[in-house]
Amino acid sequence: MIQKNPMQIQSLVMVLTLALTSLIFSRFSAATENWEVQKDDDGIKVYSRKTNSGYKEIKATTIVEALPIDMLTLLDNVAIASQWIDSAEKVELINSPSENERIVHSYFQAPWPVKNRDMVTHSKTIFKQAGDVEIIVTDYSHVIPASNQYIRMENVRGVWSLKILAHGKMRVTYEGYGEPAGGLPVWLANRLVKSSTFNTFKQLRNQLENKTLKTQNALQAN
Numbered sequence: 001m002i003q004k005n006p007m008q009i010q011s012l013v014m015v016l017t018l019a020l021t022s023l024i025f026s027r028f029s030a031a032t033e034n035w036e037v038q039k040d041d042d043g044i045k046v047y048s049r050k051t052n053s054g055y056k057e058i059k060a061t062t063i064v065e066a067l068p069i070d071m072l073t074l075l076d077n078v079a080i081a082s083q084w085i086d087s088a089e090k091v092e093l094i095n096s097p098s099e100n101e102r103i104v105h106s107y108f109q110a111p112w113p114v115k116n117r118d119m120v121t122h123s124k125t126i127f128k129q130a131g132d133v134e135i136i137v138t139d140y141s142h143v144i145p146a147s148n149q150y151i152r153m154e155n156v157r158g159v160w161s162l163k164i165l166a167h168g169k170m171r172v173t174y175e176g177y178g179e180p181a182g183g184l185p186v187w188l189a190n191r192l193v194k195s196s197t198f199n200t201f202k203q204l205r206n207q208l209e210n211k212t213l214k215t216q217n218a219l220q221a222n
Contacts, residue, residue, distance in 0.1 A: 035059055038194045044201045046194055053155075053179060054186040060197045061173040066208035068133040068162040068170060072125065074207055075135070078104060084203035086196040089116070094143065100125040103140055107150060114188075117180060118150035135160035137176070151182035172204070 035047035043063065048056040074084070081091035089107040096102055101124050108117045122140040127133055137158040146152040158176030165171055174197075180189045 039198050041198070042202065044198060044205070046198050046201075048190070048194060051177065055177070055179055056190045056193065057175065057177045058193050058197050059173070059175045060201050061171060062201050062205055063165065063169055063171050064205050064208045065168060066170055067164065067168065068131060070208050071160075071162055071170070071172065072133065074204075075102075075123075080207075081106070084200065084207045086199035086203065094120070100127075103143060105144060111192075114184060115182060116150050117153050117182075118147070119153040119156050119178065120144050121156055131164045133160075133162040135162075139178075151180070154179045154181045172201075172208075174201075 035049050037045060038048050039046040045061050047059040049059075051057050074080075078091040078093050082088040085091070085106075087108045087110070089109050091107070092105045094103040094105055101122065103120070103122050105120050106118060108119075110116050120140045120143060122138050124136045125133060126136065137156070137160070139154070139156040141152055141154070141156075156176075156178040158174060158178075161171075161173040161175075163171040163173070178193075
């Protein structure tokens, strides 16, 4: 066995510590920024915070008269995704690696003269204590080649948190980040993501609370 002297060991530890610190800082430095309220209207709050890229990380939250199973049923029904996800053209289910995993391809319409976007994501549903649910979304662009008709979004990530409250209500929270790519100005991308997130949550709440729509979603998902 090769013996290392104390100075070699100390140097090695220092290098590893610096490398790990650099990795953690580059990955999570955005989380040190405080959330700033961008919109608080109609029971929906939208926040944003700065990241190192210049693009804003977004957060939205609202309370709905529904349960996590209703949200999961809605997410499974990709056929109607365009009815509540703002600017969505369509969403296609690519694969279900397991009962709690989904790989989807989402297409978005963009206002002229911005070119339409698409993204491929993997989601994993985690069932927590007391019935709460967390859905982890990660970029999965590598499974489908980009098309000339769309600009592929990059570094997409997000988390849906579904927390059960009293009296049949649930707090829905989403934190997400994505880069539009294609040379879209940062200021424009940040403005669009705020308004789009608010519209999505408003339409989401309508889907979850409307009893007729809820029944239709359940039937279509099955």
